[in-house]
Amino acid sequence: MNIIVVGLSHKTATVEIREKVAFSPNLIEKPLRDLVALNDIVEGVIVSTCNRVEIYATTRDIAGGIARIKRFLADHHRISLETLEPYLYSYHSEAAIRHVFRVASSLDSMVVGEPQILGQIKTSYGYAAEYKSSGIILNRFLHKAFSVAKRVRTETKIASSAVSVAFAAVELAKKILGDLSEKTIMLIGAGEMCELAAKHFLNSGAKGVMVTNRTFERAERLADEFKGEAVRFEEFLQHLHRADIVLSSTGAPHCIIGPRDVQEILKRRKFKSMFFIDIAVPRDIDPLVDDVENAYLFTVDNLQEIVQANLAQRNLEAEKAEEIIEQEIGQFYKWLSSLEVTPTIVALRNRFDEIRRAELDKTLSGWKDLPPDGEKRLEALTMAIMNKLLHTPTTALKQAGQGGRVDLYVDALRQLFDLQTCHQDDGELELEE
Template identity: 75%
Template sequence: MEIIVVGLSHKTASVDIREKVAFSPTQMEKPLRAVVELPEITEAVIVSTCNRVEIYATTRDIAGGMARVKRFLADYHTISADTLEPHLYAHHGEAAIRHVFRVAASLDSMVVGEPQILGQIKTSYGYAAEFKTSGIILNRFLHKAFSVAKRVRTETKIASSAVSVSFAAVELARKIFGELSDKTVLLVGAGEMCELAAKHFINNGVRGVMVTNRTFERAERLAEEFEGKAIRFEDLFDQLHKADIVLSSTGATHFIIKPKDVEEVIRRRKLKPMFFIDIAVPRDIDPKVNDVENVYLYDMDDLQGVVASNLQQRAEEAKKAEAIIDEEIGQFYKWISNLEVTPTIVALRSKFDEIRKNELEKTLSTWKDLPPDGEKRLEALTNAIVNKLLHPPIAALKKTGQGGRTDLYVDAVRALFDLQTGAAEETELGELEE
């Protein structure tokens, strides 16, 4: 049984294509059941996000299974196979395991280290578990992927630094002030960038939010969203001293905040520090404001420099994450190899023990003058013979389960001894899953 992955992502397909093959998160039962009803497929999980659509499945026919899943994606979404094929990738075996581990650890994300993808995979797995389309292999596989992702986040700093301009502003504010819980943010402008940055500041515990905008109604709406206070634009410099952090992003074609304005504000604040963030292009704040005592000014170039530095740091941490994934792949391969080996060992022992018991029973039924302890001694003798006979083949099977050609050995032993899957094997599989 092999794990396969078939899908597309932001790396291989445009938004237009990704939209066409997306699955609705509220209607997952139908496509999941359709995948496991494909002749070559035994288990399936569907992951569908804005940046990727992937199907994780198990099959004994790798080429046939991957081809069938590709055809399913085209047919289900009524897209021609010729249109979809160039955007699809398909992995099996170690490559499939590596791919999913990397996706779960956010190494394959548009922004390396972002946390959303792990939750999205967990949700997708939840649907598969609910509709019983995942089984022993994918259950263990996805749980392993979750633990790998957790280990990556614990043992590396892949998600510890800001890689968006709006969050970089928060990171800089924390470096300047440390604790933000007693700080107030003033938004000069009510556009998307200001709104996003305000959300980051609120998530990091700022005390209050003030909003000013040339259109006062827009300022009121945004202030209401953040449970803050709207300020009329003409009252900006009367209220500026109340802000510890000022985030400006307007459409002005000239500086709206100048050094003299800030000098007066700092005097009113009794030299308490202020942090100005100018994310407007062209700039809203005169660069000379940075020369005012106890004032810190960062513009878009400064913030993008921080982001670039942090992205480089994440790239270095990603190398550590890849090493963790290499290690975890080996451990998972050992387990999945044992899925083939262990049931074969159980079946082989059962076959020999059944023969031993039958032959011993025949012998005992015709032995008239058997000593008192004869039956017990014959039981021990035949057990010892079977154990010695089975030791070499079982040792060889266990060795292949640690990295050899498991399929060749397992198939040979099953053919030579005519082994069939039985209850004992199913029990052992269940124990392996636990």
């Protein structure tokens, strides 16, 4: 049994294509049932996020299975296969395992290390388990993928640094102000990035928000949203000393906070450090503010640099993650291959026994003066020969099952003796790693 993956992602397809082949989670039951109803497809899981659509399946026939899934994707979304095909990638066996482990560990994400993808795969697997489109192999496979992702997360620092500007601002503020739980934020002007940063600060425990805006109503509206306090723009400097974190993004043509203002404000708050972020272009806060002692001013460019550095760091960590994944692939592949051992042994025995029986019957039917115990003795003789002949290959196969190179043996035996094995659907063969 082989694992195959067919899909497309942000790396191969534009968003226009991705949204065309996306599956809606509310309507996932029918495609899952259709998928496992396909010829040669035994189990199937459909993962559909805004960055990727992928189908994980098990099949006996790799090429046929992949072709059928491609066709299924095209038909289901009513796109011609010719249009869709260039965007699709497919993997089988080890490469398929590697791909899914990497995706779950967020190594294949647009932002490497982002945490959502694991949850999305878990949800997708949840549907497959609910509608019983996944079976023994995919169940085991995806649980393994989840544990690999967890291992990557705990053993590497792939997700430990901030890779968005808003989050970088929070991290930086923590390096100055320490614990943010008693800190107050002042939002000057309204901008998407400011609001996002304010949300991040509040999520990190900041105590309160003051909002000011040239149009007081907007300030009030935003203050309501954050359960904060609206401050009139004309008066904001009088309130600034209460703020530890200042986020500014007004459309003002010149600076609205100068070094002198900050000096005054710091004196009022007994020189407790203040953290300024200026998102506006042209700037709202005079760059000289950064020269004031205990005031720390950062621009978007500074934050952007941090983000870039963190991304570089993540890529380094990603290499460690790849190593972990390689180890885990080996283990899982061993288990997957071992599933084939017993059915192959049984089939081999059956084949030998078939021949033995046929030849024995032929001999017995033409034998006139057979002694009374002759049939019994011939039976015993042929059985003994068969058992002796089978002993070595059976042992070798079982040992190969422990060792991991079993697929080679299994394939050779199947071809040499023209074996048809039926896959066992119970879990008794699981080799615990």
